Amino acid sequence: MPVDEIVTQLKTLWNFDYEPKIKALRDLYEVAKKEQWNAATDVPWDLEIDEGGDILDPSQDRMRDFEFVKALPEEKRAELARRRAAWTLSQFLHGEQGALLCCGQLIEAVPDIDGKLYAATQVIDEARHVEVFHRYIKRLDQVYPIDPTLQAVLNQILEADLWQMKCVGMQVIVESLAMGSFKIMKKGSRDELLRKIVELTAQDEARHVSYGLIYMKDELPLMAEPDRNRVEDFAAAAVTAMVGQRGTPGMGAQAALFEGVGIDGEAAVREIREKLKDPEFRAGRPSPFRDHVVPQLQRIDLITERTAPQYRELGFEV
Numbered sequence: 388m389p390v391d392e393i394v395t396q397l398k399t400l401w402n403f404d405y406e407p408k409i410k411a412l413r414d415l416y417e418v419a420k421k422e423q424w425n426a427a428t429d430v431p432w433d434l435e436i437d438e439g440g441d442i443l444d445p446s447q448d449r450m451r452d453f454e455f456v457k458a459l460p461e462e463k464r465a466e467l468a469r470r471r472a473a474w475t476l477s478q479f480l481h482g483e484q485g486a487l488l489c490c491g492q493l494i495e496a497v498p499d500i501d502g503k504l505y506a507a508t509q510v511i512d513e514a515r516h517v518e519v520f521h522r523y524i525k526r527l528d529q530v531y532p533i534d535p536t537l538q539a540v541l542n543q544i545l546e547a548d549l550w551q552m553k554c555v556g557m558q559v560i561v562e563s564l565a566m567g568s569f570k571i572m573k574k575g576s577r578d579e580l581l582r583k584i585v586e587l588t589a590q591d592e593a594r595h596v597s598y599g600l601i602y603m604k605d606e607l608p609l610m611a612e613p614d615r616n617r618v619e620d621f622a623a624a625a626v627t628a629m630v631g632q633r634g635t636p637g638m639g640a641q642a643a644l645f646e647g648v649g650i651d652g653e654a655a656v657r658e659i660r661e662k663l664k665d666p667e668f669r670a671g672r673p674s675p676f677r678d679h680v681v682p683q684l685q686r687i688d689l690i691t692e693r694t695a696p697q698y699r700e701l702g703f704e705v
């Protein structure tokens with residue numbers, strides 16, 4: 388059975404005051420109840436994937452900027468795009484399971500009843516996302532294994548002892564990363580079914596980010612300094628782990644994908660690494676960290692003078 392076990396240090400809190408305290412979270416809970424959808428019946432599953440075609444819009448596919456992709460015949464480029472999309476969607480799928488596990492923890496770990504009720508709605512949202520991505524990926528290609536860095540960050544969030552770390556790690560960092568990645572995927576896809584799935588999912592993820600921002604904006608200023616510093620450091624470490632690869636997550640797995648369509652995987656990875664060192668090349672590419680994650684961390688004042696150098700080191704203007 389493909390089961391991984393981690394040991395967590397979750398504190399489970401009861402709260403016997405059922406009166407609403409954080410109005411914005413209660414309002415979000417109401418919205419979440421109204422905006423539920425059914426992955427089995429609200430998705431146009433009868434739409435066919437164009438078998439021989441490119442599911443990505445060639446004008447948006449930044450992979451086509453690389454020489455080793457330009458050298459491929461058109462049908463191989465389309466095949467590579469399809470496999471890469473399945474790899475990326477597999478990471479979304481595993482991330483959705485991580486989110487499912489984490490918001491199950493949030494129900495137990497957050498102290499406020501408003502926070503617990505809202506997190507309960509997110510559990511079913513994430514279950515639906517697992518369902519929808521799994522079903523789509525199986526049509527496209529196959530489910531690829533989780534990227535080791537993504538798994539390490541998700542495990543750190545699940546293992547964290549402070550609930551505020553879980554909330555910042557999942558609801559602000561990972562959810563913003565998902566939002567940014569879904570936007571890129573929607574803009575870059577020409578498959579109607581995929582666009583619809585990403586659009587429906589992103590509506591839910593927007594609520595999940597709101598939860599993190601609303602909750603943490605109030606909570607962080609109330610924290611004792613040593614704990615708050617730990618949350619700041621936790622955020623910087625998570626971003627560093629994911630961005631430190633210089634925008635090339637899962638390069639080992641990607642090399643295998645390249646080899647699957649007849650490209651020299653090592654040479655391809657070398658070209659990608661080389662190009663991504665160029666700040667101008669990077670500036671022209673969409674970046675969910677630059678455009679979503681870091682601005683959201685700034686909104687909750689979690690990037691302080693103490694931790695800002697770590698973000699600058701990664702190339703962010705903070």
Ligand SMILES: [Fe+2]
Binds near residue numbers: 486516592
């Ligand atoms: Fe999700």
Ligand SMILES: [Fe+2]
Binds near residue numbers: 486513591592595
């Ligand atoms: Fe989510």
